[in-house]
Amino acid sequence: MYKYDEIDQQIVDERVAQYRDQVRRYLAGELTEDEFRPLRLQNGLYIQRHAPMLRIAIPYGLLSAKQLHKLADVAKKYDRGYGHFTTRQNIQLNWPKLENTPDILAELATVEMHAIQTSGNCIRNITTDQFAGIAPDEIVDPRAIAEIIRQWSTFHPEFALLPRKFKIAVSGTQHDRAAVQIHDIGMEFYVDTNNQIAIKVWVGGGLGRTPILGVVVREHLEWQHALTYCEAIIRVYNLHGRRDNAYKARIKILVKALGIEEFRKQIEAEWSHLKDSPNTITTTEMARVAKHFEAMPYENLPAHDASFDAAIASNPVFKAWVKRCVHAHKIPGYRAVTLSLKPHGQPPGDITSEQMHTVADLASEYSFGELRASHEQNLILADVKLSDLLTVWEKARADGLATPNIGLLTDIICCPGGDFCSLANAKSIPIAQAIQTKFDDLDYLHDIGDIELNISGCMNACGHHHVGHIGILGVDKDGSEWYQVTIGGKQGNDASIGTVIGPSFSAEEMPDVVQKIIEVYLKERNADELFIDTARRIGVAPFKAHVYAKEGVGA
Amino acid sequence: MSNLISLQNDSPSVVQDEWTWVKLPEVQVEARKQAGKVVLFKLTGENSVSASQIADTVIPASGKIILPLRVFIERHSEIANRVAQSEVGVWLATHESLDDLLKNQNDINEFPIVAIFVERFADGRIFSLGNLLRSRYGFKNELRAFGDVLRDQLFFLKRSGFNSFAVRADRSAKDAIAGLHDFSRPYQGAVDDARPAFNRYHRGT
Numbered sequence: 162m163y164k165y166d167e168i169d170q171q172i173v174d175e176r177v178a179q180y181r182d183q184v185r186r187y188l189a190g191e192l193t194e195d196e197f198r199p200l201r202l203q204n205g206l207y208i209q210r211h212a213p214m215l216r217i218a219i220p221y222g223l224l225s226a227k228q229l230h231k232l233a234d235v236a237k238k239y240d241r242g243y244g245h246f247t248t249r250q251n252i253q254l255n256w257p258k259l260e261n262t263p264d265i266l267a268e269l270a271t272v273e274m275h276a277i278q279t280s281g282n283c284i285r286n287i288t289t290d291q292f293a294g295i296a297p298d299e300i301v302d303p304r305a306i307a308e309i310i311r312q313w314s315t316f317h318p319e320f321a322l323l324p325r326k327f328k329i330a331v332s333g334t335q336h337d338r339a340a341v342q343i344h345d346i347g348m349e350f351y352v353d354t355n356n357q358i359a360i361k362v363w364v365g366g367g368l369g370r371t372p373i374l375g376v377v378v379r380e381h382l383e384w385q386h387a388l389t390y391c392e393a394i395i396r397v398y399n400l401h402g403r404r405d406n407a408y409k410a411r412i413k414i415l416v417k418a419l420g421i422e423e424f425r426k427q428i429e430a431e432w433s434h435l436k437d438s439p440n441t442i443t444t445t446e447m448a449r450v451a452k453h454f455e456a457m458p459y460e461n462l463p464a465h466d467a468s469f470d471a472a473i474a475s476n477p478v479f480k481a482w483v484k485r486c487v488h489a490h491k492i493p494g495y496r497a498v499t500l501s502l503k504p505h506g507q508p509p510g511d512i513t514s515e516q517m518h519t520v521a522d523l524a525s526e527y528s529f530g531e532l533r534a535s536h537e538q539n540l541i542l543a544d545v546k547l548s549d550l551l552t553v554w555e556k557a558r559a560d561g562l563a564t565p566n567i568g569l570l571t572d573i574i575c576c577p578g579g580d581f582c583s584l585a586n587a588k589s590i591p592i593a594q595a596i597q598t599k600f601d602d603l604d605y606l607h608d609i610g611d612i613e614l615n616i617s618g619c620m621n622a623c624g625h626h627h628v629g630h631i632g633i634l635g636v637d638k639d640g641s642e643w644y645q646v647t648i649g650g651k652q653g654n655d656a657s658i659g660t661v662i663g664p665s666f667s668a669e670e671m672p673d674v675v676q677k678i679i680e681v682y683l684k685e686r687n688a689d690e691l692f693i694d695t696a697r698r699i700g701v702a703p704f705k706a707h708v709y710a711k712e713g714v715g716a
Numbered sequence: 717m718s719n720l721i722s723l724q725n726d727s728p729s730v731v732q733d734e735w736t737w738v739k740l741p742e743v744q745v746e747a748r749k750q751a752g753k754v755v756l757f758k759l760t761g762e763n764s765v766s767a768s769q770i771a772d773t774v775i776p777a778s779g780k781i782i783l784p785l786r787v788f789i790e791r792h793s794e795i796a797n798r799v800a801q802s803e804v805g806v807w808l809a810t811h812e813s814l815d816d817l818l819k820n821q822n823d824i825n826e827f828p829i830v831a832i833f834v835e836r837f838a839d840g841r842i843f844s845l846g847n848l849l850r851s852r853y854g855f856k857n858e859l860r861a862f863g864d865v866l867r868d869q870l871f872f873l874k875r876s877g878f879n880s881f882a883v884r885a886d887r888s889a890k891d892a893i894a895g896l897h898d899f900s901r902p903y904q905g906a907v908d909d910a911r912p913a914f915n916r917y918h919r920g921t
């Protein structure tokens with residue numbers, strides 16, 4: 162992974178000093194609440210219901226064992242001994258004290274970490290595929306460019322105060338796992354007809370109050386121009402994005418208002434001035450950064466391992482875990498492992514300090530000392546030998562990290578919701594827990610198969626409910642908490658926004674509502690048809706009919 | 717005590733202001749609301765200056781003056797000879813268009829000063845305007861930020877081409893100077909140094 166040089170280190174160290182002074186001035190009354198807010202937000206600090214919340218950046222989801230050990234220690238020392246992985250591959254601490262945040266950041270800076278631009282109206286953490294560099298369907302490893310974009314976007318002076326937050330995702334695979342279509346800018350890397358790395362640029366996607374999928378603003382961009390093209394897009398947005406209404410301030414609204422043709426015309430006009438300007442990426446810089454992402458020192462292994470095959474044959478519990486939590490790897494004899502942070506009945510994405518140490522140790526011992534966070538809020542050991550899988554499973558299982566539910570109904574994407582977040586209209590974690598408890602039978606979950614259930618506690622959509630096959634949105638009706646259900650959303654190359662099935666439900670009704678949706682699927686599916694395919698084929702009407710049927714009539 | 721920071725060769729100092737800021741006459745504007753919230757920012761391109769404001773603006777008879785862009789355009793004949801004597805600069809607000817300035821002035825370097833008024837510090841349009849004035853339109857003279865200008869934005873303003881900062885009256889310009897040097901070696905190329913870190917320093921290969 163990328164290692165800081167002295168320039169990188171100086172920037173995070175100077176940031177700690179700057180932020181420490183900002184906190185001092187705020188506490189001394191030299192900065193008003195309004196003046197301090199964007200400063201603290203751009204350092205990941207929210208003021209929440211119970212305490213501040215600190216969001217720490219994990220650039221494109223990549224972590225070292227050393228960093229995770231440090232996060233575990235920081236969570237223990239300054240918080241309540243746990244952290245929460247987010248849907249944008251970051252980690253949040255829910256209970257730090259404002260006065261301690263400069264010290265937390267100083268500690269994190271010693272392991273090349275920071276909280277820069279994890280919130281606020283600026284360019285946020287760059288996200289990508291959790292299997293970058295090892296996925297069999299990968300065409301271009303997006304991490305080097307992601308790092309170059311990270312550096313370029315860090316304290317970009319022109320884009321320090323945008324109309325609204327700005328999210329960039331990069332992906333280099335056939336099957337998009339980075340959700341590029343729901344980002345302000347999505348960069349899809351491919352190899353063009355001249356055998357050069359090129360980028361298909363998506364723009365104007367986003368969830369939130371007005372969910373919109375991105376559109377392609379440019380089919381072919383040579384990689385050298387990634388930064389200057391972003392500058393053209395974001396300059397037009399900075400000048401013309403709506404600042405008069407926070408709900409209409411994202412770039413998606415500007416793209417819709419102008420229409421993609423006019424928007425493209427303005428971007429191209431702007432870019433004609435910026436193309437080949439000094440921020441153009443040089444081959445030297447690309448090579449320098451790419452060196453940090455070279456292949457791991459893999460052993461030459463056979464494609465099969467007898468001990469692994471024997472374990473699969475004799476141990477059905479291990480077999481079930483492998484089926485859901487172990488993924489293909491482009492190197493023979495290796496696999497990627499997802500450690501589930503979705504044990505039934507626990508807040509999705511939460512992890513204790515002890516578990517962090519366990520995961521970090523597993524990474525050190527079995528996966529070259531690195532791991533990844535996924536936007537589905539799980540952790541990944543990317544490079545595990547087949548012959549080590551049984552041991553990794555045993556150790557992970559002993560610490561509650563081996564729930565065999567990846568991609569299943571209980572692998573719920575879920576925001577912190579009303580338990581913590583001051584923006585939320587409703588709680589989301591208890592809904593996830595109730596659904597997990599209701600569907601605690603693994604055989605039944607495996608029979609239902611691949612399905613994505615996403616929950617957000619408000620329309621800001623941190624839980625990506627619009628693109629869940631089943632989406633649940635917390636809404637406020639006259640001061641009480643209700644839940645709206647959508648069906649048919651999907652992330653990936655053929656992304657779609659889900660359709661609302663009807664009036665919302667109370668929290669107590671939610672597990673049964675999900676149960677009824679599943680019943681319709683099981684009745685209607687053809688052979689091996691997945692939930693999303695059935696939902697797309699039959700539409701929402703049958704689901705609606707069954708869910709809203711009066712007792713004893715429709716049921 | 718002056719609250720004006722002048723930056724010469726990356727060396728800042730608090731200086732006396734030799735320019736007079738010519739304001740537009742105040743008008744009663746009803747607070748606009750969007751989705752129940754008071755609108756804080758004007759839309760880019762929104763016409764916010766009325767004909768009577770332009771007509772009623774008091775232009776001092778002598779001295780160095782910074783005129784509102786619309787006044788400069790509409791009442792040009794009154795001040796043409798003073799422009800030639802380098803006694804006139806213009807200011808525009810963050811929602812006003814640079815095209816308006818460029819259409820009405822052949823050589824913007826005839827202005828010893830251009831100033832951008834930022835009503836609220838969170839309005840990042842000021843950075844793009846500075847960048848465009850410097851790198852696209854070749855403005856070489858004093859580029860000033862005034863209005864809600866605060867210490868924690870100075871670094872970004874400097875990097876966006878500003879070399880003059882009229883810090884908000886209730887804050888200390890002397891303290892604010894520190895903000896100009898929050899970071900020693902920024903990553904990206906900008907107006908103050910077009911080279912990104914990977915071209916400015918040897919970072920290895």
